[in-house]
Amino acid sequence: MATFKQYEKKNGSKAWQFQAYLGSDPITGKPIKTTRRNFKTKKEAQLALSRLQVDFNNQNNQLNTQSITFKQLYDLWLEQYRLKVKPSTVATARRFIEDYCLQYFGNLQVRKISVPYCQKIVNKWHSEYKQYHYFRKVVGQVLQFGIQMELIESNPMRKTLLPRRKEVETFPNFYTKQQLESFFACLNEHIEASGRTSTKLLTFFRLLAFTGMRKSEALSLQWKDIDFIKKRVTIGKTLALDENKTIIIQEPKTKNSQRIITLDKITLKILKEWRINQKKWYLNFGYNTSSPNQFLFTNKFNELYYPQAPNDWLYHILEKYDLPKITLHGFRHTHASLLFESGASIKEVQERLGHKDVKTTMNIYAHVTPEKIEETGERFANYVNF
Incomplete structure (x- = not known):
């Protein structure tokens, strides 16, 4: 099928063009369309299309699955x-x-x-x-x-043979108890110094450090996921970008990632304060955030954050106060490491963090803080006692 049309060029002269469907790609099945312009007459355009169609058909006859790229x-x-x-x-x-x-x-x-x-x-x-x-x-x-x-x-x-991974010097991507305490002291100082009334950042980093949830899980949280009576949070979704770089809410990483995490008293208190704070703060921008479907963490337009945003928050705090390097995922490692230090079992940590494979949990266990490693040796010596 083809359409022919006369059009006027920039210099005022007339010319002909056509749009045509030549057929479908023999491999992908997608339609092949073309547009050609600048023909003096309609007959010239029709002749050009005929030649184009013959060439296309000849190429298709020669093309087969042997030549697929x-x-x-x-x-x-x-x-x-x-x-x-x-x-x-x-x-x-x-x-x-x-x-x-x-x-x-x-x-x-x-x-x-x-x-x-x-x-x-x-x-x-x-x-x-x-x-x-x-x-x-x-x-x-x-x-x-x-x-x-x-x-x-x-x-x-x-x-092919997979080359051996390069040995690269890595930083310990978790905080000790003292380092974590210092981080939150600096975070509180930053919030006070900025003159902000919003406790959004405190709530976000508190959830990461004291529940071990992933960044994508925290960014997808809605208030209906927080149970203040039973003192727990339900993890059942994650925030991500699709192939068009559009923010989406999707199912979590694995079925094991769907879990319920208990909350400590201070974290609950911070969440309650942010709930009240959020309603007041966003009302100034003309947004009603009272719905249980309201997301915990949104920008000033009450829209979901892009995944990169919390990385920028963290980088700013670390640079401002010259704190030890850590990634957002490092707070998850920190939570696991301190859980082990507090005496939690491998199974308890695996379930709390939502690890599908216990090997992942064991890898974190192998990187507990140096103080804990020293204690392990002392406990063994005291037990054997000779």
Whole structure:
């Protein structure tokens, strides 16, 4: 189907153009449309379309699954991937593949991608990026999909050798009890010095440090999730960005992430103060935040925060008071570490943090504070007593 139209050019002369549907891509099935302009007569435009259609048909007759490129296979894989994972997972996969992988594989025919070439690219990634193992994984997933679609017979990426991870000096991403106390002292000083009446930041960091919840879980909290009578908070959702960088609320990381966490008295007191404070503070901006569906943490327009916002809050506090480096996830490690110090069992910590695999909990246990490690040796010696 085609439409022909006469139009006026900038110099005032007349010309013809057409818009046409040529057919569908033999691999992806997507429609192929085209627009051509600057023909002197309608007949000239019709003749050009006829030639274009013949060329397109000839190319399609020659094209088959033997010539599918990695980019075409990736597009097919992405359609299926969207059906089985969360939007935020799709966004991550797209970012890694499109930013780091397509430049090496996009235009290559998948049947011509060799193991030596894949190994060369894996080695290059290893020399430049910490996430090299993930790049290898997602490219391998796309090629494995090609096997399932019977487009290729083997997966060259899965035959590559994964280089050893580089030894990098890391900082201890958790606070001791004393460091955590210092952090909150500085945070309170910052809030008072800024002249703000809002206790939003105090509430946010208190929840992270005293419940071990993830940043994405805290940002998705609504007041209906807080039970002031039973003194607990229900974790059942997370905040994330989809592939269009739109804020979404989605299911948590795993089924184990859906959990109920008990709250201490001081955290409950801070939450109650923020509940009252929020209503007054946002009323000044013209927003009624009395609904149980109201989110705990929103910007001055009562809109959800982008995930990066709390990172900026933390960075500002650490820089201002020259505090030891820690990430937002480090408060989760801090909570787990101090739980172990207080005598909590591995099972209790696993359930409170919502870890699917006890190995994750054990990894944190292996990084408890130095004071606790020293105590372990003393306890053993005292018990053996010789």
